[in-house]
Amino acid sequence: MKRFKFILVFCLLCAVCASCATPRGTPGAPDDMQPSQRPDASSDEAGLWMYMDRIESRLKTSGRVVTDPALNAYVRQIICKLDPVHCADIRIYIVDTPHFNASMAPNGCMQVWTGLMLRAENEAQLAYVLGHEMAHYLRRHTLQQWRTVRNTSTALAFFSLATAAAGVGFAGSLAQLAALGAIFAYSRDQEREADEIGFEIMAKADYEPVQASQIWGDLLAEDEAGGKSARSIFFATHPTTTERIATLRNLADKTAKERSSWTAGREAYLNAIQPFRKEWLHEEVHKGNFNGSMVLLNRLLKDQGASAELHFFLGELYRLRGEKDDCENARAEYEKALQLGNPPPEVFRSLGVVCLRMDKAKEACDSFEEYLKVNPDASDRQIIESYINRLR
Amino acid sequence: MILLLIVLLFIGGCTHYTAVPAERRAIGSLYSVKSNVAWSQADEGGIQLWTIDGPLLEALRFVTLSDGDTLFQSTDKDEKLPRFRAHMTPNEVVEFFVASLKSVSGGVDTHQLSKGMVHPAQIRAGSINAASIDVKNLRPADFGRLPGFHFDFSFLSKEGLERQGIALGSIHEGRLLLMVYSGTREYYFDKHKQDVETIFSSVEIVK
Amino acid sequence: MKAKIVVAPRRATVLLLVSALLIVCGGCVTTSQRGDRCATPPASTNVLLIEPDIILFELTAGGLEEPRADWTETAKVNVAKKLDEVLKKTGDKLIPHQPPVNVPDRMHTQEQILKLHEVVGQTVLIHKYIPLYDLPTKQGCFDWGLGECVKSLKEDTGADYALFVYLRDSYASPGRAALIVAAAILGVGLQGGVQLGFASLVDLQTGQIVWFNRLISPVGDLRTPEAAEKAIQELLVNNPL
Numbered sequence: 001m002k003r004f005k006f007i008l009v010f011c012l013l014c015a016v017c018a019s020c021a022t023p024r025g026t027p028g029a030p031d032d033m034q035p036s037q038r039p040d041a042s043s044d045e046a047g048l049w050m051y052m053d054r055i056e057s058r059l060k061t062s063g064r065v066v067t068d069p070a071l072n073a074y075v076r077q078i079i080c081k082l083d084p085v086h087c088a089d090i091r092i093y094i095v096d097t098p099h100f101n102a103s104m105a106p107n108g109c110m111q112v113w114t115g116l117m118l119r120a121e122n123e124a125q126l127a128y129v130l131g132h133e134m135a136h137y138l139r140r141h142t143l144q145q146w147r148t149v150r151n152t153s154t155a156l157a158f159f160s161l162a163t164a165a166a167g168v169g170f171a172g173s174l175a176q177l178a179a180l181g182a183i184f185a186y187s188r189d190q191e192r193e194a195d196e197i198g199f200e201i202m203a204k205a206d207y208e209p210v211q212a213s214q215i216w217g218d219l220l221a222e223d224e225a226g227g228k229s230a231r232s233i234f235f236a237t238h239p240t241t242t243e244r245i246a247t248l249r250n251l252a253d254k255t256a257k258e259r260s261s262w263t264a265g266r267e268a269y270l271n272a273i274q275p276f277r278k279e280w281l282h283e284e285v286h287k288g289n290f291n292g293s294m295v296l297l298n299r300l301l302k303d304q305g306a307s308a309e310l311h312f313f314l315g316e317l318y319r320l321r322g323e324k325d326d327c328e329n330a331r332a333e334y335e336k337a338l339q340l341g342n343p344p345p346e347v348f349r350s351l352g353v354v355c356l357r358m359d360k361a362k363e364a365c366d367s368f369e370e371y372l373k374v375n376p377d378a379s380d381r382q383i384i385e386s387y388i389n390r391l392r
Numbered sequence: 393m394i395l396l397l398i399v400l401l402f403i404g405g406c407t408h409y410t411a412v413p414a415e416r417r418a419i420g421s422l423y424s425v426k427s428n429v430a431w432s433q434a435d436e437g438g439i440q441l442w443t444i445d446g447p448l449l450e451a452l453r454f455v456t457l458s459d460g461d462t463l464f465q466s467t468d469k470d471e472k473l474p475r476f477r478a479h480m481t482p483n484e485v486v487e488f489f490v491a492s493l494k495s496v497s498g499g500v501d502t503h504q505l506s507k508g509m510v511h512p513a514q515i516r517a518g519s520i521n522a523a524s525i526d527v528k529n530l531r532p533a534d535f536g537r538l539p540g541f542h543f544d545f546s547f548l549s550k551e552g553l554e555r556q557g558i559a560l561g562s563i564h565e566g567r568l569l570l571m572v573y574s575g576t577r578e579y580y581f582d583k584h585k586q587d588v589e590t591i592f593s594s595v596e597i598v599k
Numbered sequence: 600m601k602a603k604i605v606v607a608p609r610r611a612t613v614l615l616l617v618s619a620l621l622i623v624c625g626g627c628v629t630t631s632q633r634g635d636r637c638a639t640p641p642a643s644t645n646v647l648l649i650e651p652d653i654i655l656f657e658l659t660a661g662g663l664e665e666p667r668a669d670w671t672e673t674a675k676v677n678v679a680k681k682l683d684e685v686l687k688k689t690g691d692k693l694i695p696h697q698p699p700v701n702v703p704d705r706m707h708t709q710e711q712i713l714k715l716h717e718v719v720g721q722t723v724l725i726h727k728y729i730p731l732y733d734l735p736t737k738q739g740c741f742d743w744g745l746g747e748c749v750k751s752l753k754e755d756t757g758a759d760y761a762l763f764v765y766l767r768d769s770y771a772s773p774g775r776a777a778l779i780v781a782a783a784i785l786g787v788g789l790q791g792g793v794q795l796g797f798a799s800l801v802d803l804q805t806g807q808i809v810w811f812n813r814l815i816s817p818v819g820d821l822r823t824p825e826a827a828e829k830a831i832q833e834l835l836v837n838n839p840l
Contacts, residue, residue: 046668061710062552064523096523286491288472320487322477349483357479382531383482383541383752411735432734444736445743446722500721503767504675506795506813510725510732518721553714578715579746579806 024193030140035085041283045106045143047312059093059109061137066094066114066276074272075112075130078123081205082131098283100219101234102138104342116234117273118280119296120218121303124211124267128202132212135197136243140192185237195248198253208262209252213245220245226292269303281313290321308343311336315347319354327354345374349384356387365391408512409434412442418598419454422569423536426594429587436516437465443573444584447519448500450575452588457568463492466514478566482541485561485568486527490545493522499550519574521550535562536571536595556581560592571595609804622707629814631837632727634740636744637802639839640760640809643690645840646802647758649713650696651678653766655821658792660774664840670770674821681824681831691840694758708751716763719808720797728813744807752802761803764834766796766814768821810838 016190024032039045059065066072071094080087089108099115110133112126136142186194195212203209220240223232256262273280284293297314306309315333318326334351337343348371355364368388372381412431418424431442431452440454441447455463459478474491475526477484499518500510525547533542540562547555557574573588575581655671656664683693699705723743726734752761769792771779793815800810816833820826 041669041672042667044665047666050668050671051666054654058551061714062523062550063548063554064552067537286487286494288474288491288495353481353484356481379528380483380486380530382529386532387481407730408732409734426815428737432736442656443734446726446734446737448718448722448725473798500725502717502721502724502765503725503795505721506765506767506797506815508729510729515725515732518718549718552710553718554711576715576718578711578748579744 017201024139030144033086033089033138033140035089044147045140048143048146049107049247052107052109056091056093056105056107056109059095059111064096066096068094068276071272071276075126078127079110079130079134082127082201083134086134090134096283097311098280098287099234100232102133103237104133106137106140108137110134110137114280115284117266118277118284119222120269121218121266121300122211123269124202124207124263125215126269127205127207127265128198128212128215130390131205132194132198132199133209134201135194136186136190138161138197139193141186142192144190145186185239188239189240191240191244195251199251203255203258206259206263208264210249211264213248213252216240216248217245222292222295222299225295226289280307281309283375285313285320287314288320290317293317304387306336306340308337308340308347312344312350313348316350319350327358331358345371348374352384352387356391361391366376409443416594416596420456421598422456422564422567423595423597425591425596426570427587427591429584434512436512439464441516444579447515449519450573450580450584451519452571452573452584452591455568455570455572457570459566463489464496464520473534476568478563480563480568482561482563483530483543485563485570486530486543489559489570490525493520493525493547496520496522497550502503519549519555522547522555523550524548533560534593534595535560535564536597538562538564538569538597540569542592545574554578558585558588558592560595609707622750627808630728631810632723632741632838633837634744634802634807634809634811635740637805637807637809640691643692644760644819644840645692645756645758646686646800647694647752647756647761648679648682649716649761649763651675651764651766653764653768653821654697654808656767656769656792657772658769658775660772660778661794664769670822674766674768674827677821677824677827678766678831681827682835684761684828685831685835686840689840693762694756696752696756696761699755702753705755706753708748709755712745712748712752715745715748717765717802719745720763720765721809723799723808723811724797727811741811742807743811744805745801746806749801749803749806758793759803760809760840761801764796765798766794766821766834768792768794768796770820770822776811794830796834798838800840812836812838 039049072092075092075094076087079090079092090104090110091108091112093109094117095111095113097113097115098118099113100119101113102111102116104110110130112130116129117126120129199209199212202212219232219235222244223235283299284296287293294314294317297310297317301307301310301314311333315330315337318330318333331351331354334343334347334354337347348367352364352367352371355361355367365388368384368391372378372384372388375381378384409432412427412433414427414430416424416426429444429543431444434441434443434447436453438455442452442454443450451565457463457476459476462473463476464473473495474488476488480488496517498514500514500523525545527543527545530541530543533540540560542558542560545557545559547557549555554577555574556577557572559570559572561568561570563569571592573585575584626839632639653671653674655667655674657667657670658664679695686693698709722780726737727731727741749761752758771792795815797811797813799808801807812834814834816830821830
């Protein structure tokens, strides 16, 4: 009788703690997703898929998806390099939003947010994040999460989070989403499993293992600089600590020994994102998270060297922050951009605005005139002309 | 039962929207406008909102901001929202406006709504929650006797529904006076655009 | 098995009370509206059925709604079938909408029409069915529409009207049903499943909504064709076809 009670309690505990330690191979662990597999129609998994299918069809027509064929093909070939067996089941959506996130829904819908693509320094870093998400998919972690929460009062919020995290209905209030995300965070065991499988996948595809801890270390630094109100939804759903990053580093060191040369894919990556970077940087600086964005821009400058584009956007951050001395700081960055040559043409308009604020009327006027010269089709031509007329 | 009665009384005496007849009307203490048609009006956390068909379809908002104010109020105290600064130029006001539109999240959930559950903040968010905001034609324009600016804009709502808008504003004595009209690109924006342009040109500044 | 009673609100906010109020006083509330100055449809007309937006949930013992893919599929089939039968009886023809493929312009226009309809539907639900949000500009009148963009649907399909259906329905799981019975014995009211939704009929010539119906009902079961018939009749009450 005692033994029976023990088994019963054990089973109950397992049922309650469905997202706890059920890694691959242990009794009661879910099977890996098989290619072309679909859940039985009466199962809870099928209900979850149906909801995810709806979210996906809304995402498709939300106008927030980057449809550029070259960029999509580039991301797709990374996925298929990582997992040629499952890549046919995966549909990729590059979502235009200046926040770092990637996710994979149980039905095979993968999202990569452009904020992530701006932050990755090479193909290996992007590949690691995608591989990590694919591990969550392969091991059905979302289904496990759903089974854990559905008997609690937070279950109803599960789908609103899924909707929000899908980039549909998501436009801000990250703090709210991050708070919600924390409720549905993957467990430590799930993260560990995703790390291990992510590493397997990455190593098989020749990607340099140390890039994994690198990208998350960089993100953590930026997140800490941004403060409480800029908490990242990615970190809310993927609990990441310095301890875990250290573990990732050790894992990388072990894996790195298996081969003599690895691919980081830096040039290929920077070339692929080059046509989009200006737009992504524009969205980034207008987020209003000045401290976080400054950490990011300074890191990109350090990694990629001086560029007119990066100095221009650093100037924009100062101009938008508008604290004491920021006008001077902004102007210094705009001047650097001009010296480096080929800056974005908006630099003249921004220079004019900060000079105006510093009561340097002549310089402001000259800058605005230069802006119109360089930008004859400016959609704000009339207002800039009115500034010039008032200054003369 | 008593609770239900209280609720009934509460509902009976309290409506969110009041009538705005077609006449000259003061907007705060700074200016007045005249409309040729009647509107429904609501107060949305410091912003006066006018609509005819419902704010999810079209809305005219009257905003007056001082240095440091945000465009919309957030329920989230921690949220970093863009703030108006008195030193802004018109093109910086446009940047502030665009960033503010993007910061609004949430909206109406039809499932919850079919149970009768909706909150004014959700209605407001449902009409904005913007992505792909495009501003065109920023040009000088009169705000009554004050120098001001006018711009056109378009954006996608959270569900990918296309929306369009026009705005007239002026920065006067450190304050931003702004009138913003937006509606669904199909049908509702055009439906009342002319009425709004008439309102825009009817501004009279209080001496 | 369905029972209709109010769940004690966890938070004493007016809005939750309002919804409780609606369900209690509602019981079998279906309030339909007719569009102002809208012509009555002729005796036999072509009606485009936009793919119904339906989800069926299982109401668990814990009181939570879990989506059921199999029930939803079945319900979609039953609803389309019953709508077809009902319309045939009044001499009308139901045409299921097939969204265009490989024609980006038309696809885009029709997507915008569907999105606009959802928002108009939300607007009607808020401003015509919740007294707190009554609009003075809509007092005593019902003149919402989608505008001329609907002509794209008329041209594509030859239909004169479009019928939109939105339904959410939940059914008590066996565990829930048992709990309801047990609770009833103890004198406690527990909510069984409830059917929620709305339907609207749009004139594809003028874009006007000629008829709108909001449904809150504990009656009907969309999982079987016979029981679905009752639900459809409730949904289509007072329609002008």
